[in-house]
Amino acid sequence: MKYFQATVQIFLIILTLIIPFYRGNGVKSFNSLAMPPMMGNESLSWKFVPQGINIYAIYSSEPAPMGIADYGIGPNGPYILTTNSWKGVVYLNSVNVNTSEVTFQLNVNLYYTYNDHSYDLFVQNVAVLNVTNKTLFFVDNIWNSTALYANVTGVIGNGRIYSCNSCTTTFYAYLAWNYPGSPEIISFPTTFQLKVDVTTNSQGEPVICFYYNDGYGWIKYDTVTVINAPGASNVHFMVNGYEYTGVGNYFDAELVMAGPPGGHTAYVYSANVGLQLFYWNGHNYQEIKNAYDFGSDTAEKLYNAYVYSAYFTYTGELLSVIISGSGTLGQLWNQNSVEVVQVNSPVYSGYAKIYNFSIPFSDSYMIQGFNFTGGEFIQTLVPTMQYSILVYSSPNGTLEDEGYAPPEYGYVVVNAESFSITPSQYNISLSRSESTTLTLNIIGEGPVY
Incomplete structure (x- = not known):
């Protein structure tokens, strides 16, 4: 697919992909499953900021998770965006890093209220790429961002709850293995998509669904029910530029390229990756209107990654492009520039x-x-x-x-x-040398030439 950016030299995109490290019995090690969240400042827990959050409070420079994110901060100040579905598109063309794996993470925050209390679950739908073996597979994580050191409890899906010794909390995870397209040996260039949905069941419990599409159609590989919140209300994914989460990080939505699972950092020798982030607006999937080039809620990071905005010349759709180079953290576009x-x-x-x-x-x-x-x-x-x-x-x-x-x-x-096209007359009879005028009433949209 072709895209270009007016002020930055365009590179052809050609990428490499990822395979997981397994133990002999096929069970993933802890580091292959965990994408721990980045803990913020405890003093910011659930703090409301009328003028808007500081998006640089956690990451102000590389290394950082790089890509595209919506923080709820626009040119006119903070805002709140709620939706029941997020979708990310990854255009993998080339990647060369100093680690055996890189991750592509769709990270969102599930907000709900139960018994007059607010809760926040950090939800991750992640593609892991083994750069050496060019194998792609998918894994999900759920962490409790309601309070510092809060455990994940009362969730049921295809996966299980694991203990995170390095972060002193529990988390939920599931690896999509032996599914269509997961694992998948790929060639470049390739494109895949990630999606997360949330709804409620008949008991009013939040239900989170995880999907991927890497050429086999949409595959739902996990459905997770929050069984300890029957009758929950205000259940939605939320972007909130006014408030910090319970762990002092952000109610943002992000599609980022980052280091291997376990909170690791990858140094980018070379890359060409395009990313798009869409939310369901009630009518269709729409790309975010205020985009930044870095995420903040995950501990996996990139170093030596340069990110710029680009667009497809045949549709005008915008995207974030990651190449190698010294980059800074900042805005890609906002609602006044699109x-x-x-x-x-x-x-x-x-x-x-x-x-x-x-x-x-x-x-x-x-x-x-x-x-x-x-x-x-x-x-x-x-x-x-x-x-x-x-x-x-x-x-x-x-x-x-x-x-x-x-x-x-x-x-x-x-x-x-x-x-x-409607003519003023349908039947006209003319003798030799006679003429008449025919009016055409044209209804349509667009310039007239």
Whole structure:
């Protein structure tokens, strides 16, 4: 897939992948399962900050987990974002590090209230890549971030609760082994996706679902129920720029490349990795509007990683790109430097495509679309491109509506319409040398040339 960035030289992306270290009986060692959270300042536990958290309180320079993150801090100050689903996309093209493994972590915070108390579970969906053997596999972790040194208890899934001696707490983990695509020997370039969902069951208990997709479709490999919180309320993944968690770190959401499990650091000799982070906005998966190039909630880190923002030239979708080099921690983009396109459609639930207006309609079949519901969809895009919008009844359905979005910073609303041409007359009879005027009423979206 092609993408570029205007101010930084573009590199072709070509990567290498990861295999786990196993004991003779096939059971993972502790370090192969644990991705411990980074503990913050105890004085910040559940601290509310009206003007916004300090995102550099834990990591202010490398080494740090590098990639893309939403801290709930935008150009207009802090905000809160809640959702029931996060999705990360990893474009693996090349990687060369000083460790045998690297991790790609989708890290989010599950917030809920129970018996008038607030709880926070640090939820991790992780791809582990053995750089030597080019094997990819997936593992999940759940940690209790409600308070310092809090244990994970009362959770049931495919995995089990482990003891973490180095961090004096317990945590939940499960390794997806002998699943389609996990483990998987890969070649480069390759793309895979991570996803986490949360809902509640009939008892009102939070239920967390873990998925991956590395070419075999979406594989749900673990479903974890929090059985000690029946009747829980306000159950959602939360990004909160006003408040710190119970362990003094962040209510952020992050998709990061980091060192091996167990809190280790990897030095990047060379790499080219693209990352995208999406949340379910109630209608479709939308990329985050305020993006930073580093995470903070995990202890695994990278050193000598340079991160910059880029976009796909055929869709305008934004991404974070990791290469080797001396980097700084900072912002990739914010809601004032991107174009947020909201499309209203007569189609209630369907399939849509948004792409570069310069691409002819005859080539639009090559553009990957997305599902939406509720009669609208919203996308975060680069603001310097004209966009064609096509709305279908389903991925293989008929074209129902179309639209056009101009290049513009900020929020743009488009009302998709059905394209039609209606003549003022349908039957015309002319004798030799006679002429008449025919008016065509054209309904559509886009520039007229």
